[in-house]
Amino acid sequence: SARFEQDGKLVVRNVGGTPVAGLIVFDNHAGIRRYAVAGTVKDEVTVGFGSLHDNWAGLLMDLERVLISQGLYEKEARAMIETWRDSWFEEGTRLFYIVPRQAVDSILPLDIQPAPSDVARVFVGRMEIIRPAIQQDLRQAVAANDRPALEKYGRFLDAIAKRAGIRSPVIDSLNAAYINKTKANCGR
Template sequence: MIPTDTSGIHYFAARETDAAFVRVKAPDKAAPATEHEKFLFYRGVANFKTPLQITFNSGNEANLFLRNTGTDELKHLFVLAIRQGQGKFIYEDHVPSGQHVYAGLKSGEDLLPLGELAARISGRMSAALQQEGLYRREADAMVKTWRKSWFEEDGLRVLYVLPRKWTDEALPLTLQPRPREVVRVMVGRAEIIAPTTEWQLLKQIVRYSDGDADERHQAVNQVRRMNLGRFFQPAVQLVLGSHPNREFSQAAWELLQAATKNDGDGRTLAAK
């Protein structure tokens, strides 16, 4: 009755709930006259500041300070580091308004294989979402939808639950007819570009700018091995903010373009 997929597209996991069906008359004459669905999906572009502020402790990338700049507590914070098929995470129950907590990720210690790591943190995240009001199948479906980008992509990130008040103010919601109860749970995601990542990228931009054809080729390969994915462009912008030079900027964007070309598997680096 509802759309299905066997290619692994992650959005289909959102239908794995006990939600009631919604019947919609399709406006497109080429589509079936009536469609059935179990969730509503929307995507938009926004620009607002979240209440989580993250800083490094004395430049040590294994030590983070998580500060809550908002008026309500932040809950269920997961600090996660993944690199080359393994990683680790730590959990902080909450950060009160105006306070901060120290999150220490000891580098190289207690690393888990990616599959085991993703399984462990998926269970913890689902439990956290249920504590905030989602039904079990809703929480599991949400985690399954975002598992790859949350728990399997290389990087350093913090996932956390935003206050309901903040969610209602940032994304107002009106439903007619008015339901008896509305439960909204928004997960915040902060991607962190560490100082060593900036430094490594800076070295490769300089190498690409000053080197011959072979050096440029090596720079492209090194950048690809950094596995920045969709965060390659923001990382370049971060480096350029500290080095405002026209020739350097041109070399950086040329390196970005070269490194994000289709690499033979049908996808660009930035799409992974």
């Protein structure tokens, strides 16, 4: 779980019993991408947004290092980052972390016969963080009926509105349009 303190720091708590490796806090606001590597979280870690680095190449290298440390080969790690790049690094604030192997194996059991000598299963978890400033921006955009300001939240608009306790016909309309566009793209 994650929550913001009144001083603006982000507190990330591991509510499971297994340490969570590779925690990275990522923020992209107006094209400025910043991040911090928080490492392995056993219980709880606090990250101040003032400590985030504005270093795109460093982020990619650090994420690659995390993936390699979990068992991927360098080319596999780069391919994974490239595959998810557009989604992972879009506008917003989020946490990336390595889903513990025990959880992966329990949710998606894998049985290969004959058994290979080694299997690396590296799943990257992603948690969207809805900052208080985003909730305030949403309130202002709804009050001004500013559709372009609301459209930038895309598929997250409905979730942000629910978290902020905002109901609005314009949000309902944009969300319905997004769902219809997604259905059309999926051939439905």
